[in-house]
Amino acid sequence: MRPFSCYNKNLKGSFAMKIIDSHLHLCQTEGFCRTAAFAHCENSMVYVQKEFAKNNIVMGIGMGNQPFDTKDTAPLVCNLAGQMILEPYNYPQNIACCLGIAADKITKENQKQMVDSFAQALACFHIVGLKVYAGYQPYDLLDWRYLPFYDLAAQMQVPVVIHAGDTANSKGLLKYAHPLLVDELAGHFPQTFFVIAHYGSPWLADAAEVVCKNKNTAIDLSGLLAGPIDPDTVWREQEGYFSLIRTWNQYMAIYDRLLYGSDWPLVPMAPYIEIMSRLIPARFQEDVFYHNARRIFTRIQPYTE
Ligand SMILES: [Zn+2]
Secondary structure, three states, rough: EEEEEEOHHHHOOOOOOEEEEEOOOOOOOHHHHHHHHHHOOOOOOHHHHHHHHHHHHHOOOOOOOOOOOOOOOOOOOOOOOOOOOOOOOOOOOOOOEEEEEEEHOOOOOOOOHHHHHHHHOOOOOOEEEEOOOOEEEEEOOOOOOOOHHHHHHHOOOOOOEOOOOEEEEEEEHHHHHEEEOHHHHHHOOOOEEEEEEEOOOOHHHHHHHHHHHOOOOEEOOOOOOOOOOHHHHHHOOOHHHHHHHHHHHHHHHHHHEEOOOOOOOHHHHHHHHHHHHEEEEEEEEHHHHHHHHHHHHHHHHHHHH
16 A cells, blocks of 8 residues: 555656755765665766656755865865865756764864854855764764854854764764754754754654754654665565654644655665655645755755756
8 A cells, every 4th residue: 555655657766746855975985885885876976867867856965974174274175975175066056065064073272263164165055054963973962062053054044954863883872863952952043943864763753842842943854764675565564663754744743844865875766755755645745855955955945946
């Protein structure tokens, strides 16, 4: 049974509606190349563009995994291929990026310089948000290292995406990645908008409640599966998990602040869209797959009309 699916197999992988993938990774590091191979994807911009065209994805927002390098004198921004750049890179207009905050590189001495570097980088139209690696970085979300970045995000009107929930490796510390922590953060920074990545999984109810309570927060649906997924098999095998997600979506009625994201290359694009579409009632799909991202990542609006 496919109660909520609007996926049309006759279109050979195409979606009728426009899609914005608000969370993916475009980094050609060894780790991401391995991840891509595991999911039967090719970690290249050419492949990404082909998949975007096939699935009607009009914009992808990459999470900048490479930190700022404070050893260098000039402010460096990591581009989506994992190279350090000084100037806005000549990316296709359908690729944007959130700058990752390397909190472990921030000291009392260099903090101001780091914030200034980010402010300068935000002049580039490709940079549409900031990213906090909670759990991977062993700091509380209200740690002094982060505070001026939240103010900067409010000033520049870009959201802050926060990794939440399970970490990809055992070195991560879950106590810093629990979505409930975003509740206090959102209250302290009412002018800043926060996106809880990965639905805070497995703390789905906590993430949904935080978003329900705090109007300056949203959830992204990225990274809930990994590998070369077959939609029908996964749907059957993970029935309980999907039913929890649907339950909290419905109960909290947070469809205006749910964002489609894949975490590609963890999963191939088409099957992930298929699965996520089954979790969202048809009448809310255009919001979740397209409109909400445009409203939250305001900078992408001119490029996604
Ligand atoms: Zn991610």
